[in-house]
Amino acid sequence: MKLSSGTKVVVMSVVAGLIGGGAAAGGVTYFSQDNQAAETSSKTTAVKVNDNNVKGTSSATKAFKNVSGAVVSVINLQKQQSLQSGMYGGITGDSSDSDSSDLETASEGSGVIYKKNNNTAYIVTNNHVVSDSNAIQVLLSDGTKLTAKLVGTDEQTDLAVLKVSANKIKEVADFADSSKAEAGQSVLAIGSPLGSDYATSVTEGIVSATKRQVDATDESGNSLGKATVLQTDAAINPGNSGGPLVNLAGQVVGINSMKLASSEDGTSVEGMGFAIPSNTVVSIINELEKNGKIERPALGVSMVDLSNVSTSDQSDVLHLPASVSGGVVVVDTERDYPAANGGLTQYDVITKVDGKSVDNSGELRDVLYKHKIGDSVKLTYYHSGKEKTVTVKLDKSTSSLSNAQ
Incomplete structure (x- = not known):
């Protein structure tokens, strides 16, 4: 450490010496050419700003102007618990909203206005942008701040719809067919x-790839399965979530949702952002407007990935054979739902759905959500170390559940 410090001092001294030498040499030159320098100074003309030689408006600028008025900031407001509430609320069991703390900004994101209907304007953003909010505000491009109401959310696709008064809304965005997007196309x-x-x-x-499959997780880190997204190298940073990815016609081709900052081994990466394709967005927001939720078949189980369970618990609590390396652990079952009706109980481990192996809760959802309410599926699971199968009817939907699937 001392050697390093000494080295820095030497380097700094050398640099200072060079600068001093340069200044001295400059001084000698100045004095030896004093008359010439003065003469040159008298002929100096003022610098001026020249005409901008860029003629016309670029495609990117036109696209930005076409849609930017429909882009908003989304502000997630949450109630901040007072110290007294934090100390005594849990003891007394008082979870009422009577706390006098003001709402404060918990996070901010983006959104885009896509529709005006009479006096109401609709905005699409990400579910994670508005998650756990007590109130939501949107900031329009002209600086106007409006109170927004939550119409509906979908954690699975990470989409949410808000509505605001349309009195101040001047522009709405259009959606393009994202299936026509091609790698190499310019986007904003x-x-x-x-x-x-x-x-x-x-x-x-540009669009770096179409139909890219990436792993999606909920806020607790549990897998939500594979999300099919557009990949782009346009810079996406915290706060961009929920904003539009647009083509050079100014049409929305996706909703920016996430970025990859590093690989699993910690290698830093740049230019890997992902957007939910507009075709998926349109399908989801139409249903959210209509029902406020997305209807998907539910098994009625709370679950955790087997990979999150220690090896000792897999053996001692779940009684799993060593050959079982993937699956979903049933933490709890909902009464009168398909899993409970089929005989599944706490600590059973689902390993296959319709004969297809499921290593985690995301893969289970991927298979399950390909079915409609009313379909039947075959579940393969382990109960007290023994493999069993059962066919259950999917007669319930996820919209009637809180945390179960």
Whole structure:
């Protein structure tokens, strides 16, 4: 450590010496050419700004102007618990909303206005942008702040719909057919990176890949399965979530949702952002507008990935054979739902659905959600170490559940 410090001092001294030498040499030159320098100075003309030689408006600028007025900042407001509430609320069991603490900004994201209907305007954003909010505000591109009402959310696709008064709304965005998007096409990401202080920022890139499959997780880290997304190298930063990815016609081709900052081994990466394709977005927001929720078949189980259970618990509590390395552990079952009706109980481990192996809860959902309410599925599971199968009818939906699937 001492050697390093000494080295830094030497380097700094050498640099200072060089700068001093340069200054001295410059001084000698100046004095030896004093008359010439003065003469040159008298002929100096002022610098001026020249005409901008860029003629016309670029395609990117046209696209930005076409849609930027429909892009908003979404502000998630949450109640901050007072110290007294935090100390005594849990003891008394008082969970009422009577706490006098003001609502404060918990997080910010982006959104895009896609529809006006009479006096109501509709905005699509990400579910994780508005999750756990006590109130929501949106900041329009002209600086107007409005109170928004939550119409519906879908954790599975990470989408949410808000509505606001349309009195101040001047522009709405159009959706393009995302199935026509091609790798290499130019796109713009518009939103509020790092929050509303940088509202309506735009970055440019290309579609890096279409129909990319990425792992999605909920806020607890449990797998939600594979999400099919558009990949882009347009810069996407915290706060861009929920904002639009648009083509050079100014049409929305996706809703920015996530980025990959590093690989599993910790290698830093750049230019890997992902957007929910507009075709998926349109399908979900139409149903959210209509029902406020998405109807999907439910087994009626709370579950955890087997990979999150220690090896000792897999053996001592679940009594699993060593050959079982993947699956979903049933933590609890909902009465009168398909799993309970089929005989599944706590600590059973589901390993297959319709004969297809499921290593985690995401893969289970992927298979399950391909079915409709009313279909039947065959479950393969382990109960007290023994493999069993049962066919259950999917007669319930996820919308009637809180945390179960």
